[in-house]
Amino acid sequence: MQQPVTAPASPSHGRHARPPVIWLLLPTLISMVALVVYPLARGFYTSLTTSFFLSNRAQFVGFRNYAALLHNPVFWMVVWHGLVWTVGVVLGQLILGFVGALILNQPIRGQAIFQSITFIPWIMPGVAAGLLWSLMYDPTFGLIGNIQHSLGLSSTAYLSNVHTSMAAVVVAAIWKGTPFTILMMLAGLQTVDTAVTEAARIDGASWFKVVRHAVIPQVAPVLRTTALFITVWTFNYFDMIYVMTNGGPVNSTQIFPTYVYQLAFGQLDYGLGTAAGILSLVVVGIIAALFVVELSRQGALD
Amino acid sequence: MSAAAILKKGSQYLAILLLLAFFVTPLAWMVSTSFKSAAEIYTANGPFFPTHWTLKNYDVAFATGLGRMFVNSTIVAVSTTVVSLLFAVLSSYAVSRVIFRGRRMILVAMILSQLIPLSVLIVPIYQIMAQLNLLDQFPSLVIAYLTFSIPVAVWFLRSFFLSVSPEIEEAARVDGCSLFQAFIRVVIPLIVPGLAATGIYVFVTVWQELMFAITFLTTPAKYTLPAGVILFIGQHGTNYGAVMAAATVMSIPPSLLFLFMQKRLISGFASAGGIK
Numbered sequence: 001m002q003q004p005v006t007a008p009a010s011p012s013h014g015r016h017a018r019p020p021v022i023w024l025l026l027p028t029l030i031s032m033v034a035l036v037v038y039p040l041a042r043g044f045y046t047s048l049t050t051s052f053f054l055s056n057r058a059q060f061v062g063f064r065n066y067a068a069l070l071h072n073p074v075f076w077m078v079v080w081h082g083l084v085w086t087v088g089v090v091l092g093q094l095i096l097g098f099v100g101a102l103i104l105n106q107p108i109r110g111q112a113i114f115q116s117i118t119f120i121p122w123i124m125p126g127v128a129a130g131l132l133w134s135l136m137y138d139p140t141f142g143l144i145g146n147i148q149h150s151l152g153l154s155s156t157a158y159l160s161n162v163h164t165s166m167a168a169v170v171v172a173a174i175w176k177g178t179p180f181t182i183l184m185m186l187a188g189l190q191t192v193d194t195a196v197t198e199a200a201r202i203d204g205a206s207w208f209k210v211v212r213h214a215v216i217p218q219v220a221p222v223l224r225t226t227a228l229f230i231t232v233w234t235f236n237y238f239d240m241i242y243v244m245t246n247g248g249p250v251n252s253t254q255i256f257p258t259y260v261y262q263l264a265f266g267q268l269d270y271g272l273g274t275a276a277g278i279l280s281l282v283v284v285g286i287i288a289a290l291f292v293v294e295l296s297r298q299g300a301l302d
Numbered sequence: 303m304s305a306a307a308i309l310k311k312g313s314q315y316l317a318i319l320l321l322l323a324f325f326v327t328p329l330a331w332m333v334s335t336s337f338k339s340a341a342e343i344y345t346a347n348g349p350f351f352p353t354h355w356t357l358k359n360y361d362v363a364f365a366t367g368l369g370r371m372f373v374n375s376t377i378v379a380v381s382t383t384v385v386s387l388l389f390a391v392l393s394s395y396a397v398s399r400v401i402f403r404g405r406r407m408i409l410v411a412m413i414l415s416q417l418i419p420l421s422v423l424i425v426p427i428y429q430i431m432a433q434l435n436l437l438d439q440f441p442s443l444v445i446a447y448l449t450f451s452i453p454v455a456v457w458f459l460r461s462f463f464l465s466v467s468p469e470i471e472e473a474a475r476v477d478g479c480s481l482f483q484a485f486i487r488v489v490i491p492l493i494v495p496g497l498a499a500t501g502i503y504v505f506v507t508v509w510q511e512l513m514f515a516i517t518f519l520t521t522p523a524k525y526t527l528p529a530g531v532i533l534f535i536g537q538h539g540t541n542y543g544a545v546m547a548a549a550t551v552m553s554i555p556p557s558l559l560f561l562f563m564q565k566r567l568i569s570g571f572a573s574a575g576g577i578k
Contacts, residue, residue: 125510
């Protein structure tokens with residue numbers, strides 16, 4: 001229910017007098033213009049210059065920084081890693097999160113406390129999670145090595161091996177982020193019409209078939225919104241990789257946020273750093289478009 | 303109970319057990335390591351739980367400034383939360399209750415600004431803060447954090463505003479309340495749970511922010527927890543015990559807040575995510 005668009009007579013005391021929209025919006029609009037719109041424009045300008053830390057002379061060079069990036073094999077490596085990282089983490093979180101929600105949705109004793117405990121990894125700081133997983137992966141003192149040794153397997157320094165580092169950070173990020181999907185899917189499962197699932201079960205459908213044909217179609221909108229949320233978060237996620245590998249070894253875990261940060265504040269090259277950041281916006285823009293389409297389809301913008 | 307029912311219950315518990323093991327084992331390892339002596343940490347195939355519990359790691363962490371960082375993080379996170387809620391409660395009310403030209407555009411802008419990577423904004427915001435001579439001071443962080451906290455708060459609060467029936471407000475107006483009085487006396491009390499949930503979400507996000515903190519802060523006495531733990535405690539050798547103690551301490555406030563507000567947070571996210 002929304003208020004009618006047109007206000008009737010007796011403006012000041014009428015039941016439908018309009019709140020002063022512009023004044024309500026002003027603080028938010030000013031902050032957004034000052035903190036998002038202006039910095040974006042300024043960042044775009046910086047990306048067209050040679051601009052370094054502590055140097056006042058920013059020289060306009062057009063799209064030279066962009067050209068330099070597009071000719072740099074490391075940049076394309078970052079594009080590829082960003083894709084592998086995002087797809088790996090998002091798929092892992094969605095699958096584990098959906099299965100986890102189905103498991104936690106069953107009516108058993110202690111359900112509430114189990115749900116709460118499961119959510120801690122998501123709510124804890126990324127720095128703490130990153131430090132924790134760095135120690136987990138330590139080849140000598142880490143828990144994962146310990147478990148492998150006790151099973152008679154050999155372990156490796158997962159984070160400092162270029163062949164395993166990406167998989168290692170992906171697993172850690174799946175552990176950290178999955179509870180969010182569980183939380184969303186649990187809420188989604190509450191909206192599932194049990195009459196439909198019961199009917200399917202009585203018709204003799206297996207558990208797997210009930211989930212596939214009766215549950216998933218009903219929670220599909222929640223699944224899509226959740227997928228969009230975590231795709232953007234993952235693509236933009238800085239903390240865990242920065243703490244665990246800082247993009248290394250040899251750029252094997254370098255993704256956009258760590259790459260941009262390294263260019264801007266490691267090499268102190270603002271021009272190149274902002275150019276890489278703007279290029280990463282292209283990817284975010286595609287996801288953002290999907291987001292807006294999905295939300296307007298659900299009527300969330302009305 | 304029939305054999306089939308027992309089997310079913312058994313497999314349910316087994317599934318839960320496996321799920322919990324995956325999520326809880328690393329947490330338990332973090333906490334237990336923080337109570338171990340160096341001898342037990344730095345031994346291959348050491349025990350999962352300490353044989354001799356010790357608080358030494360916490361002593362080391364607090365001697366390295368953990369307490370100060372905790373206070374700093376609290377100041378920054380609380381300030382950001384208060385400012386974002388003040389701004390967002392007004393604008394969110396407007397975009398939830400009033401139909402006006404540009405409303406849809408503002409809603410879309412609020413979503414889009416949540417999606418912009420902070421790594422794109424950090425260089426220009428750093429330069430702005432440098433020009434304003436605000437670097438290495440808490441206001442620079444609070445202002446920078448508003449970039450993501452305001453849009454999130456507007457979007458989050460909207461779901462709570464939408465759940466308040468407009469008729470309640472109209473009834474107050476019929477009783478002679480002005481728009482402002484109706485807003486303050488009728489609407490706000492009804493969305494207090496939503497304000498709390500939104501506030502907690504903003505607090506938790508700011509509490510763990512790393513990139514701006516390590517970039518803007520240069521004085522160790524001003525470090526927030528994420529920055530201090532990375533730049534300072536981590537640098538004093540890889541003292542795993544102290545680092546795990548710090549990781550445990552910084553995880554406690556968000557976890558507790560979450561446990562208290564679990565239901566409301568979930569409903570906030572659920573409605574922000576289109577679950578009716």
